[in-house]
Amino acid sequence: MLAPLDTLVGTLSRLPGLGRRSAGRAALALLREPERLLDPLVLALREARAEVTCCSRCGAFTVRSKNPCSFCSDATRDGSSVCVVEEPADLLTIESSGAFRGRYHVLGGKLSPVRHLGPERLRIAELKDRVAREGFTEILLALSTDMEGDATAGYLAEVLREWPSADAPVRLTRLAFGLPADSGVSYSDPLTLRRAIVHRCSVT
Amino acid sequence: MLAPLDTLVGTLSRLPGLGRRSAGRAALALLREPERLLDPLVLALREARAEVTCCSRCGAFTVRSKNPCSFCSDATRDGSSVCVVEEPADLLTIESSGAFRGRYHVLGGKLSPVRHLGPERLRIAELKDRVAREGFTEILLALSTDMEGDATAGYLAEVLREWPSADAPVRLTRLAFGLPADSGVSYSDPLTLRRAIVHRCSVT
Numbered sequence: 001m002l003a004p005l006d007t008l009v010g011t012l013s014r015l016p017g018l019g020r021r022s023a024g025r026a027a028l029a030l031l032r033e034p035e036r037l038l039d040p041l042v043l044a045l046r047e048a049r050a051e052v053t054c055c056s057r058c059g060a061f062t063v064r065s066k067n068p069c070s071f072c073s074d075a076t077r078d079g080s081s082v083c084v085v086e087e088p089a090d091l092l093t094i095e096s097s098g099a100f101r102g103r104y105h106v107l108g109g110k111l112s113p114v115r116h117l118g119p120e121r122l123r124i125a126e127l128k129d130r131v132a133r134e135g136f137t138e139i140l141l142a143l144s145t146d147m148e149g150d151a152t153a154g155y156l157a158e159v160l161r162e163w164p165s166a167d168a169p170v171r172l173t174r175l176a177f178g179l180p181a182d183s184g185v186s187y188s189d190p191l192t193l194r195r196a197i198v199h200r201c202s203v204t
Numbered sequence: 205m206l207a208p209l210d211t212l213v214g215t216l217s218r219l220p221g222l223g224r225r226s227a228g229r230a231a232l233a234l235l236r237e238p239e240r241l242l243d244p245l246v247l248a249l250r251e252a253r254a255e256v257t258c259c260s261r262c263g264a265f266t267v268r269s270k271n272p273c274s275f276c277s278d279a280t281r282d283g284s285s286v287c288v289v290e291e292p293a294d295l296l297t298i299e300s301s302g303a304f305r306g307r308y309h310v311l312g313g314k315l316s317p318v319r320h321l322g323p324e325r326l327r328i329a330e331l332k333d334r335v336a337r338e339g340f341t342e343i344l345l346a347l348s349t350d351m352e353g354d355a356t357a358g359y360l361a362e363v364l365r366e367w368p369s370a371d372a373p374v375r376l377t378r379l380a381f382g383l384p385a386d387s388g389v390s391y392s393d394p395l396t397l398r399r400a401i402v403h404r405c406s407v408t
Contacts, residue, residue, distance in 0.1 A: 008252045011248040028291070029219055031252060037215070040215045041249060047212075048235060
């Protein structure tokens, strides 16, 4: 294949969700319609690169002209509760549920001994700082429901015990386990089902 | 969502194979690791934009410094046969089969009354020119096996009848119909099966 095309396919295929095959299709489409596809993409990438930054408080993406971000500076949001997510993308998903109106804190990942990601790589010190300074009374952990997410939750529970003080420690909660919406028993894996049974609730 | 991020997701989701959801994931990944993902992508896009062009002869992608392209200028390829494809991507797929060693000609699409793509949008005049000048004795049509592909093949057969001369017209062939490899009767749709039966061949 042509070297510049090959390089383009290579860089595109590093993106999540784009395999080598779809990256190839995307590259050919970009070159077939450069005015409609390639030029606007270069422009959007450069603009995002120049303007988007991480909120100095919560770690979510924001624009340089708005730091702290709109979630951190919105006075109408509940300042007593903070939701801890792994990635900025998780924040947007939770926000779209409309069920949480507090603050956010982006950890930047989860603990993973296998991938050598220790607690020093996560924004845990920043979280402790914010709990002390902003006076959150609840931390809602919205982490992955896999082994690494569980390990991260366990580590945070350890670190935040008796924080910010032994008399008034912050309350740690996590998202409920159970069946997903629009699903059913026969679509669920055994672990999900076991958790849904253990955490069963009354029909009201 | 943030305006620059929104624009980026919008431009990414115009690419084939990227829905709104995967474009969002890709955009966040690009911003999370700009040095590893975003900067190389901008570079690769700009380089491809600057260096890749269409071969003046066959219409396939090539680099500016190599025009006509390597398929057109390779003296070891069979100059008597030309394979007509819709898009440059098709050419690469056929080339990877290793079964064709002649020249190529990119039509630039197929006839589509529904999408108002008439013959004037396709590189048909260029094909006629090449048949006369390069003396191809066979045109292998490698078009889609849908109604639009069939209509295009029918139109080309009409246009190329008695071309370049009534005594020695070019022979038009097309890819065989039948079952795909690594498949079986129960995976096939009725039309494929009907064609596979009509075009059945002896077991040798």
